[in-house]
Amino acid sequence: MPVPLFDTSTPLQPLRPAIDAAIARVLNSQRFILGPEVAAFEAEFADYCGARHAIGVANGTDAITIALRAMGVGPGDDVVVPSFTFYASAEAIPATGARPVFCDIDPETFCVTPDTVRAALTANTKAVIAVDLFGDVAPVAEIEALGVPVLEDAAQAAGSIAAGGRAGALGTAATFSFFPSKNLGCFGDGGAITTSDEEIAERARMLRFHGSHDKVSYEHVGYNSRLDELQAAILRVQLPHLDEWSAGRRRGGQLYEEAGLGELVALPRATEGSQPAWHLYVVRGERVDELAAALSESGVGNKVYYRTPVHRQAAMAEFATDTPLPGTEEAARTHLAIPISPVLDAEQVAEVVGSARAALGASWTRRALQAALDAIRGRRAD
Ligand SMILES: Cc1ncc(COP(=O)(O)O)c(C=O)c1O
The missing domain is CATH 3.40.640.10 (Type I PLP-dependent aspartate aminotransferase-like (Major domain))
Known part of the structure; x- marks a missing residue:
């Protein structure tokens, strides 16, 4: 779908x-x-x-x-x-x-x-x-x-x-x-x-x-x-x-959380005390290019928005900064927007998360296994 x-x-x-x-x-x-x-x-x-x-x-x-x-x-x-x-x-x-x-x-x-x-x-x-x-x-x-x-x-x-x-x-x-x-x-x-x-x-x-x-x-x-x-x-x-549409956008974010997307990629965090009406739902991960390719393959919309941050754009050369911007570089390298709208429903979310799991699940399983092993080792050491 x-x-x-x-x-x-x-x-x-x-x-x-x-x-x-x-x-x-x-x-x-x-x-x-x-x-x-x-x-x-x-x-x-x-x-x-x-x-x-x-x-x-x-x-x-x-x-x-x-x-x-x-x-x-x-x-x-x-x-x-x-x-x-x-x-x-x-x-x-x-x-x-x-x-x-x-x-x-x-x-x-x-x-x-x-x-x-x-x-x-x-x-x-x-x-x-x-x-x-x-x-x-x-x-x-x-x-x-x-x-x-x-x-x-x-x-x-x-x-x-x-x-x-x-x-x-x-x-x-x-x-x-x-x-x-x-x-x-x-x-x-x-x-x-x-x-x-x-x-x-x-x-x-x-x-x-x-x-x-x-x-x-x-x-x-x-x-x-x-x-x-x-x-x-x-x-x-x-x-x-607008309020009803914004509630739909928030619900979309909740559906992703409930479907376990956070086990595969980092989900966006609302700033303290805020209730974002997600305009774009943007996740982060080291294997984001693989994820993008797999989502596109299954017909799931996705887009990298700001891969080159503004301070490195040619038109901004005269205002370029030497100060490192590590958060900016990390976000630019690892972000990917996945579907969100006022009417995103549980079935669509299941489709997106299913495709993401198929693409990244192997490494997730490895990580989960490693974490379980570490926990067991930790317990034995006690
Ligand atoms: C964060 C941000 N600032 C400014 C703008 C500029 O808006 P417009 O395209 O209406 O000129 C946009 C949108 O396109 C935006 O996303």
Whole structure:
């Protein structure tokens, strides 16, 4: 039985009539840019996240650049960012004139920690980007306690919950991507910035609109980066279902645990007190290439996402670091995403775990035997 890496279409099927009606509403209104749908979505999404403001923008990459500039980041500043992330988390920094300074992650959570961030702070650090990678939630409050503002890159974490609230409301500001495969995805590109800081919200609103309030006078050199009315209308239909979809993603992770996948590969660890809405379910193992080949052979979707970490990408050569990033290198070498979706069921999980066991089981059996022998020897020695 083939199991797709992700399934964005099944959860949307029952919503088709409501989505069609929302699209028709926009077409009938003939308002396509910054109209009532964007305003309503911004209010609903801010409320959902637990932030005072949401500002819709064209995509999750612009969201980071605009949020950083709204936080006062510019030429001469350093911004700390993990190297194990999607390239855009770092790409958005030079666009502000600032310099990315790469930090390490904890390979068990794939997120930055207060220690990895502390090690990368410089005299010029103006902000830290904490990425909620794969839907796990970075320890944003602990990092802000170091005394530096945090921009939470929550592109992959819509619907995730941390001890201190929802992703999107944990730091000075946060950014989201509504790329179609994301936890909350639109039908094209889209993004948002959330913040409870009035000044940051006000600046971000202007920056997305050519640095202006009214396209008559211009206070900043800004961008043309707006969420479309059509995308906002589509997102408004989906948002009320995000919690149910997130619960499905969490259930998928639990099913893998219950099926014993952790005996074969290292499973992702939720950061302390968090309830991740797994955007991707990413395991680690020394024989991950073998596992990938075997899963593909049985029709089970799988993908290596970030084999070359960002600090070693050609475009980042001028910002490359000499500081070793061992957690990053380990995650890059050993990770593999396996199927997850709001509707992943026990039968699909059994298929994935069965294929993984067939591929890695021999070594697992050897390891299990060795552990049993060691235990017996230990007992004899007592
Ligand atoms: C962690 C992370 N940051 C930023 C982005 C950029 O978002 P977008 O593709 O909407 O520009 C993405 C997604 O693609 C992402 O996964």
